[in-house]
Amino acid sequence: PIRFFQAFEVDPGDPDREALKFAQRVLESGHGLMMFPEGKISESGELGEILAGAVLLALKSDATVIPVGVWGTQHVIPYGKMMPRPTLQKVRIHYGPPLRFDDLKNLPKREQREAAAERLEQAMRAAREASRR
16 A cells, blocks of 8 residues: 555664665666655654664765755644644745765765764754744
């Protein structure tokens, strides 16, 4: 059923190598890929820790990353609920400036991942704040 939406499941509790390989093939074929780099929905609505998968894919594929901030979905589908509820609350989406990580290629692998994750987290926080306005 999730494939109907052109989506695939990822095990957030483990480094899901099959999901990462599939995502890599999607990017290599020239398609876009939307990811939730936290690996889960936030109960509090605050940004959680950025997991390594999104950063590893971006570094390996040389993909451009577009950070997105979304605010208001908690009014439509509250945390833990499956069905949307009627509301007149707005859902706001803000697209941040594109990120590239080419300048990190000469760093050791671990430093590349750490620097890319920090850059992505900052960009996502900024996009999220902009979506709240």
